[in-house]
Amino acid sequence: MEAFFSAAILCDQLINGLTIGGIYALIALGYTLVYGILFMINFAHGEIFMFGSFAGYAALTFLLQYGFTEQRPLASILAAFLAAMVVSALLGTILERIAYRPLRRASRLAPLISAIGASIFLQNVMLIIIKGRMQVYPDLLHETFFEIGWFNISNFQIMIILGSFFLMAGLYIFIQRTRTGRAMRAVAEDRSAAALMGIDVNRIIMITFVIGSALAAAAGVMVGMYYTQINHMMGFIPGIKAFTAAVLGGIGNVPGAMLGGLFLGLAEAFGVLFMPAQYKDVIAFALLVLVLIFRPRGILGEVVSEKV
Amino acid sequence: MPRRSLPTLLSAAILFVFLSLPAAAAEWGTIRIPSGSPVKIGMGTMLTGDYAGMGIDIMHGAEMAVKEKGLILGHPVILQVEDDGCAGPPSVVIAEKFCNDPLIAGVVGYMCSGGSKPASDIHNKYKMVMISPSSTALELTSRKIPIFFRTCWNDRIQAQRAADFAASRGWLRAAVLHDKSDYGQSLAEDFAQHLETRGGEVLAMEGVTRGDKDFSPVLTKIKPLRPQLVYFGGMSAEGVLVVRQMQRVGIRAKFLSDDGCFTEKDFIQAGGRAATGSFVTYAQEPDPAWVAHFESMYGPRQTFSPQAYDAATILLMAVESAAERQPDDSLLIDKRRLRDALAATDHEGVTGRIVFDTNGDRTGSVVAVYEVVEEGGKRFFRKVPF
Numbered sequence: 062m063e064a065f066f067s068a069a070i071l072c073d074q075l076i077n078g079l080t081i082g083g084i085y086a087l088i089a090l091g092y093t094l095v096y097g098i099l100f101m102i103n104f105a106h107g108e109i110f111m112f113g114s115f116a117g118y119a120a121l122t123f124l125l126q127y128g129f130t131e132q133r134p135l136a137s138i139l140a141a142f143l144a145a146m147v148v149s150a151l152l153g154t155i156l157e158r159i160a161y162r163p164l165r166r167a168s169r170l171a172p173l174i175s176a177i178g179a180s181i182f183l184q185n186v187m188l189i190i191i192k193g194r195m196q197v198y199p200d201l202l203h204e205t206f207f208e209i210g211w212f213n214i215s216n217f218q219i220m221i222i223l224g225s226f227f228l229m230a231g232l233y234i235f236i237q238r239t240r241t242g243r244a245m246r247a248v249a250e251d252r253s254a255a256a257l258m259g260i261d262v263n264r265i266i267m268i269t270f271v272i273g274s275a276l277a278a279a280a281g282v283m284v285g286m287y288y289t290q291i292n293h294m295m296g297f298i299p300g301i302k303a304f305t306a307a308v309l310g311g312i313g314n315v316p317g318a319m320l321g322g323l324f325l326g327l328a329e330a331f332g333v334l335f336m337p338a339q340y341k342d343v344i345a346f347a348l349l350v351l352v353l354i355f356r357p358r359g360i361l362g363e364v365v366s367e368k369v
Numbered sequence: 370m371p372r373r374s375l376p377t378l379l380s381a382a383i384l385f386v387f388l389s390l391p392a393a394a395a396e397w398g399t400i401r402i403p404s405g406s407p408v409k410i411g412m413g414t415m416l417t418g419d420y421a422g423m424g425i426d427i428m429h430g431a432e433m434a435v436k437e438k439g440l441i442l443g444h445p446v447i448l449q450v451e452d453d454g455c456a457g458p459p460s461v462v463i464a465e466k467f468c469n470d471p472l473i474a475g476v477v478g479y480m481c482s483g484g485s486k487p488a489s490d491i492h493n494k495y496k497m498v499m500i501s502p503s504s505t506a507l508e509l510t511s512r513k514i515p516i517f518f519r520t521c522w523n524d525r526i527q528a529q530r531a532a533d534f535a536a537s538r539g540w541l542r543a544a545v546l547h548d549k550s551d552y553g554q555s556l557a558e559d560f561a562q563h564l565e566t567r568g569g570e571v572l573a574m575e576g577v578t579r580g581d582k583d584f585s586p587v588l589t590k591i592k593p594l595r596p597q598l599v600y601f602g603g604m605s606a607e608g609v610l611v612v613r614q615m616q617r618v619g620i621r622a623k624f625l626s627d628d629g630c631f632t633e634k635d636f637i638q639a640g641g642r643a644a645t646g647s648f649v650t651y652a653q654e655p656d657p658a659w660v661a662h663f664e665s666m667y668g669p670r671q672t673f674s675p676q677a678y679d680a681a682t683i684l685l686m687a688v689e690s691a692a693e694r695q696p697d698d699s700l701l702i703d704k705r706r707l708r709d710a711l712a713a714t715d716h717e718g719v720t721g722r723i724v725f726d727t728n729g730d731r732t733g734s735v736v737a738v739y740e741v742v743e744e745g746g747k748r749f750f751r752k753v754p755f
């Protein structure tokens with residue numbers, strides 16, 4: 062057993078955990094932002110993530126055809142992120158407009174079912190587009206490893222960890238410091254009072270979907286580049302895990318979703334050291350049950366009273 | 370309870386026997402295709418969801434065989450495809466539907482062992498023949514179900530072949546992974562068992578989840594055990610990630626997997642450079658002329674389309690030999706004769722000679738080992754002499 066706990070293994074698992082945790086956190090933010098404002102779980106969020114990944118893939122293959130990726134790999138990657146975020150943001154807005162807004166005054170169950178329907182619909186749209194075949198991300202940045210002390214980290218892992226922290230920090234500043242961010246917090250706290258204060262609630266809800274979807278799209282491109290293969294079902298498991306992360310952290314709470322995602326990623330990585338890998342998913346959901354028993358509103362659910 | 374006289378009981382008993390007689394004779398029954406109606410071949414395969422690519426490939430194989438056949442004794446043949454979800458519950462529903470459709474003569478399917486097993490019980494009740502192109506679980510042919518056949522191999526043959534291959538190369542310290550499915554887990558367990566009888570040592574046996582993308586935690590755990598070989602029982606979606614992530618965490622072992630990973634696009638292309646040097650077990654190479662023809666119609670083939678083509682072909686041959694054309698142009702197919710015609714198949718298919726043993730398994734279907742090799746900037750599967 063000692064071999065399992067050597068410092069090098071622990072460091073490796075720390076990197077593994079932070080990488081997957083960062084991805085969970087980015088997706089979890091979309092759940093939590095929408096829940097904070099609409100009190101609904103957007104179960105089609107995993108599919109928005111999937112569409113983002115495919116949009117990035119389309120952009121990269123397009124650039125590859127014209128040889129642009131050879132000359133400017135970094136610019137191409139940025140273009141892929143941008144394309145993905147735009148497509149997903151559009152998709153999120155359309156979804157909000159046709160699947161959720163008409164049901165905003167209906168019982169809380171109705172938009173939930175609508176979301177599940179949208180999720181199945183989007184999966185099958187992509188199935189038809191790609192004819193059920195796995196698509197492979199072009200390998201632009203050849204994965205290389207760096208040895209830093211006990212850490213053995215690849216350029217992809219650095220990109221994902223830094224990228225997700227950068228996006229999360231950006232979101233936090235946006236919500237705390239900008240006028241729109243303040244309006245988002247106001248709508249989350251009391252929608253009708255915010256409307257009375259002259260805030261355009263529909264616009265804020267739209268912006269929320271745009272931001273949440275764009276973050277999921279970024280995660281989608283990261284997943285595509287890191288794991289290389291994408292298919293129409295790729296949104297399902299990350300979607301469920303990220304939802305778990307959002308609830309772990311306290312759904313509706315932005316720092317909570319970030320914390321929940323990283324916590325879940327690390328718990329999965331380290332948990333595997335102590336028990337057979339078959340139980341990796343059990344770890345995630347057992348943690349969820351435990352947290353909900355002792356802190357029904359999630360880890361940060363009560364510390365910060367305001368949502369968003 | 371009122372007393373009944375002996376004669377009443379006796380006559381009731383006679384009546385019962387009498388009534389059950391025609392039932393016993395009609396136990397297998399016949400299929401009647403009215404004149405002008407098509408003969409339908411049912412097919413259960415995965416059309417949506419995770420392994421839809423593999424399922425659609427199977428559909429194309431069967432579709433090609435049905436198109437080539439065109440007519441049976443003046444009746445058009447059509448393929449009715451249903452989505453079996455690679456799982457029990459949808460497969461059972463489809464099996465009920467097919468077995469109660471008066472125009473369906475037989476079924477090619479189901480795709481996954483988890484679906485074929487419960488579906489075969491229903492088929493057995495209605496005595497409708499089924500030929501799975503891709504369900505490899507051992508137990509399917511060990512349950513004495515007369516209407517079940519398959520054009521693929523069974524998992525034990527495949528796992529033992531893989532273990533023999535590993536032992537012959539001297540890779541005796543193995544870590545075994547599987548995807549917790551009926552398919553992957555039974556392969557992994559048979560492999561482990563057989564490797565141990567060949568003097569090998571199984572260092573770890575771990576399960577991963579289908580659809581998961583990150584296996585670096587479990588691979589990081591395996592790394593200090595220093596295996597010579599990682600065996601993976603499962604499908605390409607996860608298998609290719611295991612290969613890539615083995616390199617990522619720095620495991621320098623050989624990788625060996627099963628027919629689920631025998632796919633050009635999903636394994637070789639998706640694996641990139643990391644896939645080079647991996648080994649997979651799969652059937653003998655299908656007829657190259659057939660492959661070229663198939664790919665000109667449907668694009669790159671994946672895994673089980675040749676098996677599906679052969680399954681549909683022999684089913685149509687059996688239907689043709691068992692069907693009796695009536696004066697009014699309708700067809701009468703005796704289910705017993707159809708099953709016997711299928712069991713007596715001796716056909717040179719695109720996957721080799723097809724002959725069934727008494728359980729519905731193919732005889733002499735040897736599993737071959739393939740290596741992913743890289744030559745002139747191209748990566749492909751090449752059969753390993755073994």
